[in-house]
Amino acid sequence: MSQSYQLADKVAVVTGASSGIGAATARRLAERGMTVVAAARRVDRLDRLASEQARIHARQVDVTDTESVDALAADVREQFGACHVLVNNAGIGGGPFRSRADLDDAMGTIDVNVFGVMRCTAAFADLLEAGAPSRVINVGSVAGKLGLGPAAYAASKFAVVGFSEALSFSWAERGITVCQLNPGFIATEGFPQEQVKRTPIRGLVGKPTDVAAAIEEAIVTGTTERTVPRFYRPFVVLRHTATPLYRAIARKLPRATGTRD
Numbered sequence: 001m002s003q004s005y006q007l008a009d010k011v012a013v014v015t016g017a018s019s020g021i022g023a024a025t026a027r028r029l030a031e032r033g034m035t036v037v038a039a040a041r042r043v044d045r046l047d048r049l050a051s052e053q054a055r056i057h058a059r060q061v062d063v064t065d066t067e068s069v070d071a072l073a074a075d076v077r078e079q080f081g082a083c084h085v086l087v088n089n090a091g092i093g094g095g096p097f098r099s100r101a102d103l104d105d106a107m108g109t110i111d112v113n114v115f116g117v118m119r120c121t122a123a124f125a126d127l128l129e130a131g132a133p134s135r136v137i138n139v140g141s142v143a144g145k146l147g148l149g150p151a152a153y154a155a156s157k158f159a160v161v162g163f164s165e166a167l168s169f170s171w172a173e174r175g176i177t178v179c180q181l182n183p184g185f186i187a188t189e190g191f192p193q194e195q196v197k198r199t200p201i202r203g204l205v206g207k208p209t210d211v212a213a214a215i216e217e218a219i220v221t222g223t224t225e226r227t228v229p230r231f232y233r234p235f236v237v238l239r240h241t242a243t244p245l246y247r248a249i250a251r252k253l254p255r256a257t258g259t260r261d
């Protein structure tokens with residue numbers, strides 16, 4: 001790790017911490033001595049996580065509700081006095097986009113994955129600046145670089161990538177590093193990857209703990225982009241440097257049709 005950022009005794013807020021990547025990240029950052037505010041809608045799951053480690057504090061939030069997100073930020077300010085690291089991880093998959101019947105589903109995906117990230121980033125901006133040097137880690141996706149998978153999901157993650165890229169420049173002068181952290185296939189509750197596990201690329205499916213480790217590394221090094229697992233990175237590079245070749249390969253890949261029918 002090229003730069004050093006002390007984690008111990010700093011405060012991290014992790015959204016979507018009730019399962020998968022968020023839960024693994026909350027555990028990992030708490031093990032490194034951070035005070036972790038673990039936020040999501042399912043409080044029973046968060047309470048169970050918090051019971052594992054005294055440094056983890058459960059808080060309910062719905063990232064589609066601006067008041068709920070603002071209340072979380074006010075609570076963190078009052079109870080913990082700081083936020084040095086915000087991990088915008090809450091997210092949902094998407095279904096196929098075929099017709100008018102799929103519009104609400106698509107807009108729901110955008111609401112959680114894009115507006116949720118914006119609501120949280122806005123609500124914590126002042127606290128992050130006050131705690132600088134600080135970090136925002138936006139969990140995007142390789143689907144936000146390659147346009148594979150359900151269309152609205154890919155669109156939501158392209159938006160996360162664009163938002164993160166632009167903020168990484170404009171917030172640098174405030175002492176806030178903004179990272180787009182793009183996982184590939186990771187088996188979780190919301191993304192079981194059953195389809196992928198039945199294909200020849202099943203070996204590419206990673207674990208939530210792989211992503212948690214990459215998030216820790218991104219916080220410590222202050223990098224603004226990370227693909228995890230790293231072996232997806234050449235596809236991202238190929239997409240931008242040899243687009244026709246990439247598309248010829250992508251046409252032959254098994255299509256992920258989505259996490260909803």
Ligand SMILES: NC(=O)c1ccc[n+]([C@@H]2O[C@H](COP(=O)([O-])OP(=O)(O)OC[C@H]3O[C@@H](n4cnc5c(N)ncnc54)[C@H](OP(=O)(O)O)[C@@H]3O)[C@@H](O)[C@H]2O)c1
Nearest residue numbers: 016018019020021040041042062063090091186188190191
């Ligand atoms: N797994 C993959 O293959 C993969 C690949 C690339 C990117 N990602 C991204 O990684 C992130 C985490 O996903 P995961 O794989 O760990 O899936 P997961 O286990 O289903 O976790 C999703 C988390 O988001 C929370 N969430 C959903 N809607 C929410 C809302 N309205 N308000 C607050 N929290 C909400 C869920 O908690 P509650 O239901 O309790 O609210 C849950 O904790 C997502 O952004 C996903 O797009 C995943």
